Amino acid sequence: MRNMTIDGDRLWSTLMETAAFGGTPKGGIRRLSLTDEDKLVRDWFAKACRAAGCSVTIDRLGNMFARRPGQIDTLPPICIGSHLDTQPTGGKFDGVLGVLAGLEVLRTLEDAGYRTNAPIEVVNWTNEEGSRFAPAMLASGAYAGVFDVPSVLARKDAAGISIEAELERIGYAGDQPVGGRPISAMFELHIEQGPILDAEELDIGIVTGVQAMRWYELVLTGSDAHAGSTPMTMRRDALVAASDIVRLVRDVALAHAPLGLGTVGLIEARPGSRNVIPGEVFLTIDLRHPSDDVLERMEAELLDRARTLAAAAGIGLRSERIWKAPAIAFDPALNQHVRATVERLRLSHREIVSGAGHDAANIAKVAPTTMIFVPCRDGISHNEAEDTSPKACADGAAALLGAVLSFDATLQAGAPTA
């Protein structure tokens, strides 16, 4: 069993072949959830899985489960998967790698004639990106009980078309219930979508969890006035105050280095005229840290110092926390299987915290779950320029296969069954 190796060339070929479904001239993919392009890749995936000896079932939200039976087929399945939908100008690897590496695992097992203890199910989760139907990770969220199925089915895109209607139209309104059954373990392989592994020239990230995230909206209020006739000392310039807030966000994050993150992504100065001193500025803040406690302290520090800054400048400040996601810890036992595997394979590695949300973060609420990261060039993602190497994909799939087999070996006939 330990000598089974995945076929890196075959994996790369499937990545490149399926990239044609919604492929863009710049080398990316535009494959929004439940569109014709999504149907094409789903059909391709189902066919490939059946050819690798699987049965394919679809649940009410279009989540696809390609099941390869286990020796003890009553054991809850070991799930491997991610998503096949992309951003509007997405890359070829975000999500796709996690599903197609699962397929590569199935093919490798099939080629070797190897039968795992537990059944293996490779999953394609519907609408991970949230670009067409908000919010993101909708169907894995429903699977984990975060959302209820009827409300998800009723969600509409910008054109007013519902998920339910589109599932019917493309033939992926399945008959299986959503969730409600045990899973032995869930593994999700993904590109890092950040620069750490690439910069440190490491092969594998062993993902210990998803960091806590909070979003804020701030409105700074000064006085808009004529840029040509208002002396500097008589101004109440909301943009000057906002620029202090931008630096403050960075300073608070740096004060909690290396894991604290703080970003101002959106800023709007009003009224927005070249010769008018901005009287109001709206800005957003994204604050993250792997520890809920530290993030709580970062928030307090940020808001306290922002209030002091604004008051000293005679600027009004309203702030609102509009979203809060607690930290998610992945399963240490599963990560021990990943670690043992990558050490055996002599792949360089480190522990890493996921900066982004993933379907795995939902499934972690109902089953032992972890993720494996591989580097992507310069950390670029959600972009047609997203790139990684055939070796990185092969390394990731090898780590995935090894960890799945290592974990599967611990499952016995006597273990709890489905």
Place this chain on the structure above:
Amino acid sequence: MRNMTIDGDRLWSTLMETAAFGGTPKGGIRRLSLTDEDKLVRDWFAKACRAAGCSVTIDRLGNMFARRPGQIDTLPPICIGSHLDTQPTGGKFDGVLGVLAGLEVLRTLEDAGYRTNAPIEVVNWTNEEGSRFAPAMLASGAYAGVFDVPSVLARKDAAGISIEAELERIGYAGDQPVGGRPISAMFELHIEQGPILDAEELDIGIVTGVQAMRWYELVLTGSDAHAGSTPMTMRRDALVAASDIVRLVRDVALAHAPLGLGTVGLIEARPGSRNVIPGEVFLTIDLRHPSDDVLERMEAELLDRARTLAAAAGIGLRSERIWKAPAIAFDPALNQHVRATVERLRLSHREIVSGAGHDAANIAKVAPTTMIFVPCRDGISHNEAEDTSPKACADGAAALLGAVLSFDATLQAGAPTA
């Protein structure tokens, strides 16, 4: 002659009466150039001037000249005026005060049966605001030879309607040529549109000139990246760099206090998403100083320090100066007449530099010109909340009348004639 006094109540009544043409519920005026509302106020103005003993001529660009003959009618006229058009949500005083105070001067002279040496012409310049037809001060610019008449006639509003067509439609396509004749002097009374006189509780600003102004556009280029997966030390955040530029603009202006001014009015962070580190920021800079030489030094200091800042942060910087208006000096001799008048009237006063452009800045290129400022509450202008007092309007009109008569007294039969 020295005992003639303007009628402050009558002036205030005309201001309030004409404010109904385009009056807004919030107490401002929306009277865009060459609209039906503009026609109404023009008709009202022409009728009032004729009733005050004037002939009214209109030039090819709709500039209106209400002429009261002089004792030596061959002398070039003394012009008084401003504009009757407003911003889309403008106030009741910007421009309007300068024209209606001219009317009040005419009425005062008429009531007193006083005949000046030179003819007096009260002028309403077309399209000062530039809100409907860009740029601002278009018709006074053509009068001074800055623009040629056919190109001004061809300018169109956002709906594609030309100045020429609108002049025809509202009956103000006059038969007089634009400019090309001598003017003895031009006086423009205006609200300050800044906070200095109001804050210092002074009655009159003797305007020594219009400051030099320059506009810049900057593009800062970093790397857009995921806010959740890019460590702080690996970021090239264009908005953090932009916030340094915002502070730099303020610092450079403050280093040339009290007359240096610097403003960032427009800023756009791209791609503009809450969880994406901005990879590019566009911003505008408005830099002003009464001295061209000092402004030149401010520009050099700003751009030099901006380049240093950007380079240190690993951020690309492109900058372009998109507009440059040199400083304009008003006529010291005319200002001596203003000063002598306000001292005689015991009005408190100071010298002041205009922060904004005005029709007078164009006419200064072809004739001795000056301006008189009166305070406006909190310096608010280009806003429906723009406000000043009946006393301030009356003080301004009295200073205007006195300065015109003082200057007129210097004109002799032997002076150059038209």
